[in-house]
Each structure stands twice: as structure tokens, then as C-alpha cells.
Amino acid sequence: MRKRFVILTVLAATLFACTSDAEFNDDLELINQEVNLKAAKERPFKIKKVEGTYNFFPGDGAPCLALSLNASGEGTMTHLGRSTMFEEWCSNGPADLGTRTIIITAANGDELRGYHTTIDFINDSPTTFVETLIFDGGTGRFENATGVFIETVVVTEASESSGTFVMSGEGTITY
Structure with a gap:
């Protein structure tokens, strides 16, 4: 039982880490686009x-x-x-x-x-x-x-x- 709990915890952490990175990368891309637009002269x-x-x-x-x-x-x-x-x-x-x-x-x-x-x-x-x-x-x-x-x-x-x-x-x- 404990093995299943550890495996499920590791899988959940892995899934959460992947979705967090994607959201972070999307936010970072939006920030980069905003900086580029503001820098235009x-x-x-x-x-x-x-x-x-x-x-x-x-x-x-x-x-x-x-x-x-x-x-x-x-x-x-x-x-x-x-x-x-x-x-x-x-x-x-x-x-x-x-x-x-x-x-x-x-x-x-x-x-x-x-x-x-x-x-x-x-x-x-x-x-x-x-x-x-x-x-x-x-x-x-x-x-x-x-x-x-x-x-x-x-x-x-x-x-x-x-x-x-x-x-x-x-x-x-x-x-």
C-alpha cells in the first residue's frame, strides 16, 4: 500500500511540475512580447x-x-x-x-x-x-x-x- 502511495505521489508531483513549467513558460513569453512592444521606437x-x-x-x-x-x-x-x-x-x-x-x-x-x-x-x-x-x-x-x-x-x-x-x-x- 505504501508503495502505491509513493508512486502516486511521485506521478502527481511530476504532472504538477510539467503543467507549472508550461504555465510559467507561457507567462514568460507574454512578458517577453510586452517588453519587445514597449522597446519599439x-x-x-x-x-x-x-x-x-x-x-x-x-x-x-x-x-x-x-x-x-x-x-x-x-x-x-x-x-x-x-x-x-x-x-x-x-x-x-x-x-x-x-x-x-x-x-x-x-x-x-x-x-x-x-x-x-x-x-x-x-x-x-x-x-x-x-x-x-x-x-x-x-x-x-x-x-x-x-x-x-x-x-x-x-x-x-x-x-x-x-x-x-x-x-x-x-x-x-x-x-
């Missing part, structure tokens, strides 16, 4: 010059009916150091700005993600436009990043479907 964000290439190609019919674009570039960005960027764009017709997403990878590997909301063409030769980029998260220190960036892009066409670009601009980022 709005900071200026600038890009003096990102240079890269782009390629247009026909849409694949499923998510992108008309036209797709891939653009990649490199440059130095505030809070990211020497960085790379990759943008994808998908349009379903001439009047559709489509879905445009961007991933910027910092020198240490952290990613900053965003999407474009507006585009205003300001010059035809060379093609120049101003657009608004909204930051909406990422990885590492940019996991909960937010912000707005106004960029100016100058495009040099090599062919109807490819060319180079230079991007610059400024805004704010909160992380």
Missing part, C-alpha cells in the same frame, strides 16, 4: 541609393493573369547596413497596380517586409516614379516592424522586358 529610415535589375514576364494565369515583375538590388540602408532587396509584382491588367511585395535583407540576415500602396509617374525619359512602401513586419529585430517609406525610382530600360533601376528615399520605421 520610431526611427528615421533612409536609402541613399539602391541599384538593381528588373525583369518583366507574362503572368502565369493562376494568381497573376497579365504581367509579373521581379526586381533585385543592393545598397546601404539606415538600420540595416549593406542590404539586398527583392521585389515581386503581379498585375491582372493594364489598370491594375496588382500586388507588390518587397523583402529587404539586412547585413546580419534580419528581414524587413513590406508592400507598395501607391505609384505616381513623374517623368517618362528616363522613367521615374514615386511610390509609398508600407513596412509590415519581418524577422529578427524587425519581427513587428511598422513604418512608411516614400521612394523615388529611376528606371533605365535595356529592353521591353528588362533593365536597371536606382532607388532612393526616406521615411520612418518603428521596431
